[in-house]
Amino acid sequence: MDEAGQGDMAEQEAIPVRAARIQDVAKLAEVSTATVSRALATPERVSPEARARVLEAIAKTGYVPNPAARSLRSQKTFMVLVVLPDLSNTFFSKILRGIEETLFEAGYGMIISDLDGSPEKEAHFAAFTAAGRVDGAILLNGHLFGQTREGEGQPARITIPLVALCEAIPGADIPQIEIDNRAAASRMIQHLVALGHRRIAYVSGPANNILERERFLGFKEGLEAAGLPFDPALVIPGDYTIESGVAAGQGLVARTVRPTAVFCTSDEMAIGLMRTLFSAGLRVPEDISVAGFDDIEFAAVAEPSLTTIHQPRRELGQAAATVLIDLLQGRPTLKQIRLETELVIRDSVKPPRQS
Amino acid sequence: MDEAGQGDMAEQEAIPVRAARIQDVAKLAEVSTATVSRALATPERVSPEARARVLEAIAKTGYVPNPAARSLRSQKTFMVLVVLPDLSNTFFSKILRGIEETLFEAGYGMIISDLDGSPEKEAHFAAFTAAGRVDGAILLNGHLFGQTREGEGQPARITIPLVALCEAIPGADIPQIEIDNRAAASRMIQHLVALGHRRIAYVSGPANNILERERFLGFKEGLEAAGLPFDPALVIPGDYTIESGVAAGQGLVARTVRPTAVFCTSDEMAIGLMRTLFSAGLRVPEDISVAGFDDIEFAAVAEPSLTTIHQPRRELGQAAATVLIDLLQGRPTLKQIRLETELVIRDSVKPPRQS
DNA sequence: TGGCCCTATGTAATCGATTACATGCAGCTT
DNA sequence: AAGCTGCATGTAATCGATTACATAGGGCCA
Numbered sequence: 001m002d003e004a005g006q007g008d009m010a011e012q013e014a015i016p017v018r019a020a021r022i023q024d025v026a027k028l029a030e031v032s033t034a035t036v037s038r039a040l041a042t043p044e045r046v047s048p049e050a051r052a053r054v055l056e057a058i059a060k061t062g063y064v065p066n067p068a069a070r071s072l073r074s075q076k077t078f079m080v081l082v083v084l085p086d087l088s089n090t091f092f093s094k095i096l097r098g099i100e101e102t103l104f105e106a107g108y109g110m111i112i113s114d115l116d117g118s119p120e121k122e123a124h125f126a127a128f129t130a131a132g133r134v135d136g137a138i139l140l141n142g143h144l145f146g147q148t149r150e151g152e153g154q155p156a157r158i159t160i161p162l163v164a165l166c167e168a169i170p171g172a173d174i175p176q177i178e179i180d181n182r183a184a185a186s187r188m189i190q191h192l193v194a195l196g197h198r199r200i201a202y203v204s205g206p207a208n209n210i211l212e213r214e215r216f217l218g219f220k221e222g223l224e225a226a227g228l229p230f231d232p233a234l235v236i237p238g239d240y241t242i243e244s245g246v247a248a249g250q251g252l253v254a255r256t257v258r259p260t261a262v263f264c265t266s267d268e269m270a271i272g273l274m275r276t277l278f279s280a281g282l283r284v285p286e287d288i289s290v291a292g293f294d295d296i297e298f299a300a301v302a303e304p305s306l307t308t309i310h311q312p313r314r315e316l317g318q319a320a321a322t323v324l325i326d327l328l329q330g331r332p333t334l335k336q337i338r339l340e341t342e343l344v345i346r347d348s349v350k351p352p353r354q355s
Numbered sequence: 356m357d358e359a360g361q362g363d364m365a366e367q368e369a370i371p372v373r374a375a376r377i378q379d380v381a382k383l384a385e386v387s388t389a390t391v392s393r394a395l396a397t398p399e400r401v402s403p404e405a406r407a408r409v410l411e412a413i414a415k416t417g418y419v420p421n422p423a424a425r426s427l428r429s430q431k432t433f434m435v436l437v438v439l440p441d442l443s444n445t446f447f448s449k450i451l452r453g454i455e456e457t458l459f460e461a462g463y464g465m466i467i468s469d470l471d472g473s474p475e476k477e478a479h480f481a482a483f484t485a486a487g488r489v490d491g492a493i494l495l496n497g498h499l500f501g502q503t504r505e506g507e508g509q510p511a512r513i514t515i516p517l518v519a520l521c522e523a524i525p526g527a528d529i530p531q532i533e534i535d536n537r538a539a540a541s542r543m544i545q546h547l548v549a550l551g552h553r554r555i556a557y558v559s560g561p562a563n564n565i566l567e568r569e570r571f572l573g574f575k576e577g578l579e580a581a582g583l584p585f586d587p588a589l590v591i592p593g594d595y596t597i598e599s600g601v602a603a604g605q606g607l608v609a610r611t612v613r614p615t616a617v618f619c620t621s622d623e624m625a626i627g628l629m630r631t632l633f634s635a636g637l638r639v640p641e642d643i644s645v646a647g648f649d650d651i652e653f654a655a656v657a658e659p660s661l662t663t664i665h666q667p668r669r670e671l672g673q674a675a676a677t678v679l680i681d682l683l684q685g686r687p688t689l690k691q692i693r694l695e696t697e698l699v700i701r702d703s704v705k706p707p708r709q710s
Numbered sequence: 711t712g713g714c715c716c717t718a719t720g721t722a723a724t725c726g727a728t729t730a731c732a733t734g735c736a737g738c739t740t
Numbered sequence: 741a742a743g744c745t746g747c748a749t750g751t752a753a754t755c756g757a758t759t760a761c762a763t764a765g766g767g768c769c770a
Binding site: 019062064065066067068069071072077079086087088089090092093094096097100101104109110111112113114116121124127128130131132133242245246268271272274275278297298300301302303305314 | 374417419420421422423424426427432434441442443444445447448449451452455456459464465466467468469471476479482483485486487488597600601623626627629630633652653655656657658660669
């Protein structure tokens with residue numbers, strides 16, 4: 001190692017104290033390594049005196065078990081992989097926090113994999129997982145991995161417990177933790193309809209996305225329930241990002257006949273869309289109502305504040321982590337958990353001007 | 356394991372294929388395990404024929420080296436710990452992405468630790484680090500860990516390479532990657548002054564936070580440069596969150612003599628503050644100008660769009676990861692890297708009404 | 711042709727824990 | 741008293757890679 005980063009350090013101890021091993025503890029406590037190991041893993045199987053001596057020796061040496069050795073032998077890593085499509089997306093951060101919290105309490109660490117739409121990364125993490133670097137994984141990306149190139153050369157079958165979070169994975173027989181996207185979307189449409197809206201536009205998520213499919217079904221269901229026709233011209237493509245919301249807004253502004261309300265399937269898009277409407281001189285909700293989905297932090301402080309569907313993000317993360325831990329520890333789990341969403345009524349939706 | 360999660364799986368192969376070991380590959384390729392290992396680690400030290408046979412065998416068996424075994428022997432984990440104070444904070448997510456990207460390319464995995472203000476978590480991760488579970492760490496939380504209880508029982512000294520990101524760590528002799536917070540804050544004040552503002556309020560970050568200290572110094576520096584007096588009454592406490600911005604706004608609304616401009620040291624606070632001003636019937640920037648700091652995604656689409664300081668978040672993450680990797684691989688590194696910020700002028704700041 | 715060096719490869723020690731199996735001893739039953 | 745049970749503990753195999761050291765063989769030079 002070059003000295004560049006350490007040129008003038010002074011108060012550091014000169015002797016690089018080798019980390020204490022179980023051997024050192026055993027010697028100090030005058031027992032065998034087996035007893036030390038048992039004192040930690042199964043205290044009830046060790047006499048109180050021996051246990052006390054071991055604990056004292058551990059405190060004295062600052063012993064921390066070497067995880068590599070432990071996991072090599074026991075085939076457990078106490079690590080969980082969280083796979084998500086885009087780490088920089090606001091929507092995920094609170095979910096992650098819920099996951100991290102719960103994992104931490106159970107003694108598990110969290111490794112994050114941001115797929116970023118890259119198949120190579122996906123393949124890498126599939127191998128990573130297959131290699132036994134983690135005990136289980138939480139998938140937020142809507143599909144299993146390692147599913148791509150089957151052909152020759154066994155594609156490293158994933159055998160560890162998996163849990164799907166938010167985006168249900170169709171063919172997979174793994175626990176799913178999610179919200180009822182369809183019902184939530186339908187609920188929002190019914191709310192808009194109840195206020196008198198008849199021409200309701202829909203800003204979609206990315207094509208083929210399972211959330212998108214569900215929300216779109218909910219959208220149509222809501223229309224149907226209200227006896228309104230479905231008009232494909234009122235479906236505007238988006239991909240959940242702010243930018244796509246901005247773009248959707250531009251398309252809307254350019255129209256001669258506009259919808260009276262727009263249901264955006266993410267808050268980011270709703271906020272981006274409102275921005276564009278403002279720039280064009282349109283007012284929300286006076287000229288056009290805008291609804292979102294997710295209830296991210298900024299929804300409440302947007303101007304106007306955003307009517308949206310609240311997703312219990314932290315709880316979703318906690319639930320997924322809990323299920324995975326149950327799975328890892330051999331406890332029975334539910335195959336599907338659906339958390340409740342909530343329609344949050346704020347200022348971006350009002351009855352249309354002339355109904 | 357209970358069957359709850361796996362009741363009716365069908366197409367799964369019945370034989371739980373034990374993952375291939377280096378032995379299996381060696382046998383198939385008709386070489387020794389040493390040759391297999393070398394074919395992967397130092398291909399140039401293996402004959403082309405042997406290498407080809409090994410690679411073929413690897414492909415055929417789907418062999419992936421067992422990381423626990425590897426790291427037990429080589430004392431390397433190819434894992435990096437990222438310590439941050441709040442995972443659910445928007446500001447960090449893009450930084451994380453920059454880190455993850457760079458680590459991934461270099462073959463490192465990322466473990467995340469959300470300290471959440473909990474000393475226990477901090478102690479835990481200090482032990483975690485000391486135990487050799489990671490090769491290095493990136494600290495976003497502004498202080499070293501394991502620094503707490505020195506006393507008896509050696510407190511598991513951290514000896515692995517560390518890098519401080521965003522929040523410089525005063526006494527520590529480790530590389531720092533950051534922006535020039537002071538200069539950036541000063542720059543913003545000068546911009547406000549140049550537009551004619553004389554009464555400029557400052558919404559602070561949490562007390563004792565190093566970013567806060569620097570930005571506050573910059574604020575005062577900016578005032579001084581303009582020959583304006585520093586008025587403690589114009590300093591409003593905050594903690595970078597939306598909520599604290601909302602609270603700061605309430606305080607402001609209640610005043611009889613208001614500043615003509617408010618410099619919030621985070622975009623979140625600026626957005627929360629604008630919200631409160633709107634609710635009270637004040638207009639931004641007509642009645643009062645508002646500036647932020649960070650340039651998060653929502654700054655551009657806020658209403659009005661937010662004048663702020665752009666931080667190259669992704670690049671910050673990349674730079675920190677790059678420095679850490681250099682450190683890990685024994686290359687020389689810089690001790691301090693300061694990335695450029697940029698004043699982004701948008702619509703939330705205008706000259707005061709009567710100057 | 712003998713000696714030397716270099717390359718390719720193999721053998722086996724090693725990393726640090728967990729844990730199957732063995733052992734010794736105390737207490738209880740018959 | 742013999743035999744059984746069960747607890748506390750120790751011994752040593754084991755997990756799967758990396759790598760120090762040993763060795764075989766080929767090429768080159770004198």
